[in-house]
Amino acid sequence: MFKIVRREEMSQGNVILNEIEAPLIAKKAKPGQFVILKANETGERIPLTMADTDPEKGTITVIYMVVGKSTLLFKELKPGDGYQDVIGPLGQATHLEKLGTVVCVGGGTGIAVLHSITRGLKQIGNKVISIIGARNKDLLILEDQMNQASHELNVCTDDGSYGHKGFVTDVLKEVLEKEDVKLVVAIGPVPMMKFVCQVTKEKNVKTLVSLNPIMIDGTGMCGGCRVSVGGETKFACVDGPEFDGHEVDFDELMLRLQAYSEDEKKSYEEHVCSLKG
Amino acid sequence: MAEKKVKKEKTPRQLMPEQEASIRAKNFDEVPTGQSEETALIEASRCIQCKKPACIDGCPVSVDIPGFIKLIRDGDFTGAISKIWEKNGLPAVCGRVCPQELQCEGKCVLGVKGEPVAIGNLERFAADYERKNRKAPKLEKKPLTGKRVSVVGSGPSGLTVASDLIQKGHEVTIFEAFHKPGGVLVYGIPEFRLPKEIVFSEVAGLEKLGVKLECNSVVGRTVSLEELFEEGYDAIFIGVGAGLPTFLRVPGENLIGIMSANEYLTRSNLMKAYLYPKYDTPIIRGKNVITLGAGNVAMDAARTALRLGAETSRIVYRRSMQEVPARAAEVHHAEEEGVEFYFLTSPVKFNGNEKGRLTSMTGLKMELGEPDDSGRRRPVLIEGSEFDLECDLAIIAVGAGPNPLLTQSTEGLELNKWGYVVADSKTGKTSIKGVWAGGDIVTGSATVILAMGAGRVAADSIQKYLELGI
Numbered sequence: 001m002f003k004i005v006r007r008e009e010m011s012q013g014n015v016i017l018n019e020i021e022a023p024l025i026a027k028k029a030k031p032g033q034f035v036i037l038k039a040n041e042t043g044e045r046i047p048l049t050m051a052d053t054d055p056e057k058g059t060i061t062v063i064y065m066v067v068g069k070s071t072l073l074f075k076e077l078k079p080g081d082g083y084q085d086v087i088g089p090l091g092q093a094t095h096l097e098k099l100g101t102v103v104c105v106g107g108g109t110g111i112a113v114l115h116s117i118t119r120g121l122k123q124i125g126n127k128v129i130s131i132i133g134a135r136n137k138d139l140l141i142l143e144d145q146m147n148q149a150s151h152e153l154n155v156c157t158d159d160g161s162y163g164h165k166g167f168v169t170d171v172l173k174e175v176l177e178k179e180d181v182k183l184v185v186a187i188g189p190v191p192m193m194k195f196v197c198q199v200t201k202e203k204n205v206k207t208l209v210s211l212n213p214i215m216i217d218g219t220g221m222c223g224g225c226r227v228s229v230g231g232e233t234k235f236a237c238v239d240g241p242e243f244d245g246h247e248v249d250f251d252e253l254m255l256r257l258q259a260y261s262e263d264e265k266k267s268y269e270e271h272v273c274s275l276k277g
Numbered sequence: 278m279a280e281k282k283v284k285k286e287k288t289p290r291q292l293m294p295e296q297e298a299s300i301r302a303k304n305f306d307e308v309p310t311g312q313s314e315e316t317a318l319i320e321a322s323r324c325i326q327c328k329k330p331a332c333i334d335g336c337p338v339s340v341d342i343p344g345f346i347k348l349i350r351d352g353d354f355t356g357a358i359s360k361i362w363e364k365n366g367l368p369a370v371c372g373r374v375c376p377q378e379l380q381c382e383g384k385c386v387l388g389v390k391g392e393p394v395a396i397g398n399l400e401r402f403a404a405d406y407e408r409k410n411r412k413a414p415k416l417e418k419k420p421l422t423g424k425r426v427s428v429v430g431s432g433p434s435g436l437t438v439a440s441d442l443i444q445k446g447h448e449v450t451i452f453e454a455f456h457k458p459g460g461v462l463v464y465g466i467p468e469f470r471l472p473k474e475i476v477f478s479e480v481a482g483l484e485k486l487g488v489k490l491e492c493n494s495v496v497g498r499t500v501s502l503e504e505l506f507e508e509g510y511d512a513i514f515i516g517v518g519a520g521l522p523t524f525l526r527v528p529g530e531n532l533i534g535i536m537s538a539n540e541y542l543t544r545s546n547l548m549k550a551y552l553y554p555k556y557d558t559p560i561i562r563g564k565n566v567i568t569l570g571a572g573n574v575a576m577d578a579a580r581t582a583l584r585l586g587a588e589t590s591r592i593v594y595r596r597s598m599q600e601v602p603a604r605a606a607e608v609h610h611a612e613e614e615g616v617e618f619y620f621l622t623s624p625v626k627f628n629g630n631e632k633g634r635l636t637s638m639t640g641l642k643m644e645l646g647e648p649d650d651s652g653r654r655r656p657v658l659i660e661g662s663e664f665d666l667e668c669d670l671a672i673i674a675v676g677a678g679p680n681p682l683l684t685q686s687t688e689g690l691e692l693n694k695w696g697y698v699v700a701d702s703k704t705g706k707t708s709i710k711g712v713w714a715g716g717d718i719v720t721g722s723a724t725v726i727l728a729m730g731a732g733r734v735a736a737d738s739i740q741k742y743l744e745l746g747i
Contacts, residue, residue: 024500028498028500038456042556042557044548044558045456045548045558084456085456087454087493088495088498088499089499090495216540216544217454217543219495219498219520220520220521220681221520221521221522221539222537222540222543223522223536224536224537224540226524226531227531233526238682252531252633256531256533256633258533258632258633259534259561260561264559266554267557267559
């Protein structure tokens with residue numbers, strides 16, 4: 001069992017943080033890598049990119065949004081409870097490099113993954129401008145941490161309840177006009193990453209995205225996580241999860257993420273019903 | 278004596294009872310239901326106990342076949358299992374999944390004029406008898422040597438190495454990337470062909486002998502070979518299998534509803550998606566399913582599809598029935614259950630709807646031309662023979678390659694041009710001192726028993742190395 005030592009709720013309980021005892025993984029993991037978690041005997045294997053690691057304490061931190069039965073099961077785990085299985089670290093680590101000015105764009109729980117990469121980019125000597133967004137103020141996560149990890153932080157909300165009113169891409173356009181940006185890292189919902197890449201492609205600014213497709217083993221064995229990158233099929237689990245955003249076929253990815261949407265909806269509803277008795 | 282021999286040959290080969298095809302095609306219970314003691318005795322009496330038994334030469338792990346059959350004939354079923362265990366730690370598995378017609382039974386002299394002894398069925402009988410009755414004395418363990426061996430991968434080769442070396446008194450730890458042990462025996466081979474309970478029972482037996490099992494350990498990621506040596510392991514065996522799915526590289530292959538056999542079978546077998554929603558992992562239950570390829574894995578996938586409710590399950594294969602690589606029994610079972618075969622057909626592209634879901638495959642007809650390098654007649658396209666086959670699930674079962682996760686993260690490990698580990702066929706030694714390899718990661722996709730044979734070879738060599746330093 002992999003024990004949960006810390007649990008926090010964010011975004012009105014829709015987003016959960018779990019700090020989990022996993023000393024071997026914590027020792028090895030680098031920003032950008034992911035783990036696979038399975039709550040119990042009958043559970044699904046769910047891939048989540050790590051938000052943080054503490055090699056000395058021997059823990060890893062994951063932050064996830066509750067979207068279906070499996071994440072609802074995760075949510076029900078309390079400190080002291082544990083995951084039956086945690087596997088990792090998997091995937092390629094982010095290639096951190098000193099380039100000059102870089103922009104980190106995050107949306108939703110993507111900010112959790114983005115924040116350790118942002119921190120790494122700053123530590124290595126880049127000027128880091130960050131842009132994070134959410135639908136409204138209550139759904140925004142990790143603002144303080146992103147503020148510390150960046151030289152400049154811009155916050156956007158779709159409804160204008162906090163920060164700039166509008167999308168992260170609006171602010172990004174302004175930043176790209178003013179600054180000589182060498183790299184953009186965009187992590188968030190697939191449509192957000194797609195639109196960020198449209199903006200940066202026009203300006204010819206290299207853009208990294210982190211993908212989270214459906215997968216089973218996470219070790220290159222099943223091919224369920226295949227994505228088209230530059231017209232070639234890649235496995236997100238071993239070739240990624242980060243790719244050159246200008247080469248990714250986001251439309252295909254969005255469709256593939258819907259492969260089990262009916263089953264997922266049914267499982268979720270049945271589970272919620274069973275909880276209500 | 279001569280008279281007696283003639284009389285024995287007249288006894289027909291005893292068939293193992295099976296679930297009826299129309300019933301079993303709708304459940305995941307095992308297809309052959311096992312032999313009765315009575316028929317096992319009759320079958321065992323068919324063996325003429327050759328002085329120079331060819332069957333043993335046909336067995337990759339050299340089981341004393343006439344020896345254990347004689348014990349069954351004499352009613353000593355427990356003695357029979359002990360005899361098998363001398364050479365084979367996984368008889369309940371081998372009795373079910375070995376291609377006996379190409380191995381032991383293929384060499385049986387009775388097969389020259391009639392039908393060979395049903396060696397596989399008898400092996401299974403002895404193993405199942407023991408699993409039910411638990412009478413056989415435990416395997417003996419030599420005194421502890423203080424040497425430590427790590428085994429990477431808990432498939433057939435790894436389990437064989439672990440079994441052989443724990444008995445020699447070494448400390449053995451198996452590292453498995455998945456959350457359950459067994460490798461392909463658990464994620465690949467379906468329940469109806471090899472009940473998982475049998476695999477777990479074999480692994481539990483090893484654990485009782487003292488083998489340690491570390492699941493969720495991806496060697497090459499969670500821990501490296503170098504670190505294993507630093508932790509004090511004296512020898513490492515790599516048996517990680519050929520876990521990289523091959524795709525067809527034809528247009529439309531990323532549509533929803535097209536998946537590798539690895540994914541399809543892993544969902545169904547390891548994750549128990551066939552029990553969804555009791556188990557949380559979903560699986561696409563196609564109405565019209567096609568499986569590309571005609572090996573054992575393809576048969577497993579096509580038969581699984583029927584059990585998951587498919588109205589049609591079709592095998593699409595580039596060559597003809599003659600070239601089908603699957604075990605004869607698997608093809609026979611698939612046909613009985615209603616799997617249809619589309620021979621000499623090659624996929625050209627997959628077609629989908631606006632939701633990105635598969636709706637059909639466009640195929641081309643082929644004819645057989647001159648033999649190729651493998652000696653099989655090469656299929657040649659017939660121009661203008663394009664046709665569409667309606668399907669909402671397509672399973673790609675055209676083979677697997679070497680998974681690079683471990684091999685690429687291990688410096689100094691020599692690989693061949695296809696990415697498989699180079700290992701001496703007589704010892705299993707790799708280019709790194711203290712590291713052995715065997716099974717599919719060396720040979721490419723093969724059979725359970727060949728992987729076990731490679732495990733045996735490596736275990737013998739590791740034993741020499743640990744004992745004598747050579």
